[in-house]
Amino acid sequence: MITLVIGAASSGKSEWAELLATRSPQPIIYIATGVSDPNDPQWQAKIQRHRERRPDSWNALEVPIDLAQAISDLQSTKPDNYLLIDSLGTWLAxxxxxxxxxxxxxxxxxxxxLQASKLEITLVAEEVGWGVVPAYELGRVFRDRLGKLSRKVGAISDRVFLVVGGHAIDIKKLGERLPFN
Incomplete structure (x- = not known):
């Protein structure tokens, strides 16, 4: 089963994904796509908050680049585990x-x-593009790539939750999927 959890910054999407993981009887592997940066205290504080929320029983891996390879490796070595990947936006960045x-x-x-994997996987992604158009080309590339990636992951997901204001809505149940062009 693939689950996508999307939402804005600080909307509660990571907490929702973590709650979904705790409902699984399988061992949890948390894949963090961000890397520690001691020169960025705000980022360090965010990483620390995420670490403090995770149970000690969860295995955590930092996978900033080779996400497909990590999923393939875990499929082979830990086929009965649940993967929580946080986040696609950081990975893309x-x-x-x-x-x-x-x-x-x-x-x-x-x-x-993702499609070939038999693991239960929950992915967290930032919902982008609801605000102003980024002033710089790189920001526009990020916004467009992440928007398209989220759309593609959502298309192959069994569940897609939008987290807004601390509430999760299963938009796969409520919505109708757009066809790809």
Whole structure:
């Protein structure tokens, strides 16, 4: 089963994904796509808050780049585990230096790996594009890539939750999926 949890900054999406994970009887592997940066105290504080919320029984891995490979490896070595991946936006940000062709290949491999996996996987993604158009090209590339990635992951997910104001709504149940062009 694939579950996508999307929402704005500080909306509660990570907490919702963590709650879903705690409902599983399987051992939890938490994949953090961000990396620690001692020069960024705000980022360090956010990482620490996430760590403090996680039970000690969860295994945690930092996977900033090779997410598809990590999923494949865990499928082989820990097939009875539940994966919680937080977050697709941070993972994508780590790959923003890739050109469109490279990104398309990475995205395709990632989506194929998700679809082929038999693991239960919950992914967290930032919902972008509801505000102003970014002033810089790199910001627009990030917004567009993440929006398209979330749409593609949502299409192959069994559940898609939108978290707004601390409330989770299963939009896969309530909504109608748009066809891809």
């Amino acid at each position: 780590n790959l923003l230096d890739r050109d469109e062709e490279q990104w398309a290949a990475i995205e395709q491999e990632f989506l194929a790996t």
